[in-house]
Amino acid sequence: MNNKKNILDTHPHLKDFLDFLPKLNEESDRGAVLIAATMIEDLLEKVLHSFLIKGKTADRLLTGFNAPLGTFSAKIAACAAMGLITDNEHEDIEIIRKVRNDFAHTIHMSFKTQKIVDHCSKLHHSAKSYDDVIVGSKGQFTTGATSIILNLTNRPHYVEKTKITKRNWPY
Template identity: 25%
Template sequence: MNYMKFDIKGQPATEAYEEMFKTLLQESDRGVFIVATALLDSFMVELLRYELKKCNSNKTVKEEFIKSLHSYHKRMTACHALGFIPKDVHDELSLIKKIRNSTAHNYSNFSLDDIEDEIMRLSLADVNSNVWDLLNKAEKKSSKNPEEVSVSRLKFIFAMSVTNMLFYLSAPMRGIDLDKYKESIENIKLKVKDRSS
């Protein structure tokens, strides 16, 4: 899989994010968190490059600055400190980092249930959970074995949340109006809530 060679500008947004979402779902229960943060990290670097192009300083100095931010945490903090992402996005990225660290540094038997509380604190977890319920009902109706679930609920919720975050981080580079994007997310929340009621 070539998810790390993803070209932010070279592929239509819906196609690109669908591909990334599917890639995340194909990962192991532990691997999904590692790959997700690697994707987010690379998108933060691209966001920094994009936004820093607007600054009136030497290109070499800008690249040196980005290289000095050699960790997910530092890139996330710089994106927020420089005003490229709001506090709620920073907090979401921080929670994703915490989830990743708790899974990556756990050498014992691991289960998604161990981190359910953290996953359910992600900003769109309730909406993504309702979407999973709707899709799961449809899948069970069409399946020969209705007891079998193709993707775990928690992995689905996490992958959807990360895909949303990837979309948000790349929106400026794609020329997407973030206010309209936030409005569309609110509309999706209402539609999903109506369908799941």
């Protein structure tokens, strides 16, 4: 706990990430997928807010009933189109979204289901098997999602430096 406090003293933006890690490890397969995907979706929204011009218009794009960028898919697409995530991050987040949808909409789903195994094996940011160490699909998913989450936790700080601004156009 003291180590966590020391980290938070110098890096307060990591609080949600440090709270997330033990929860991820306590969860069932389904729970781990759902909280990881939710965390990524929330972080994508923060990244978008950091880039867009502050105000009600940006808020309406991202939140509320029928918000154009209110879905996980829309946030992923917007971040990719604006260059706010890398191509590999985009591919991994799309895989995580597909895994989330499979777990959310199918009763009998686990990390042993071939469809999920196939998805997780394609994650760029996941731990890979080496020597005698075999990283299964749950390990691939959790390490891949955790890596993306850590990247996106830091991203708003950098995106803020390139945020768009209002301009006066000649025509």
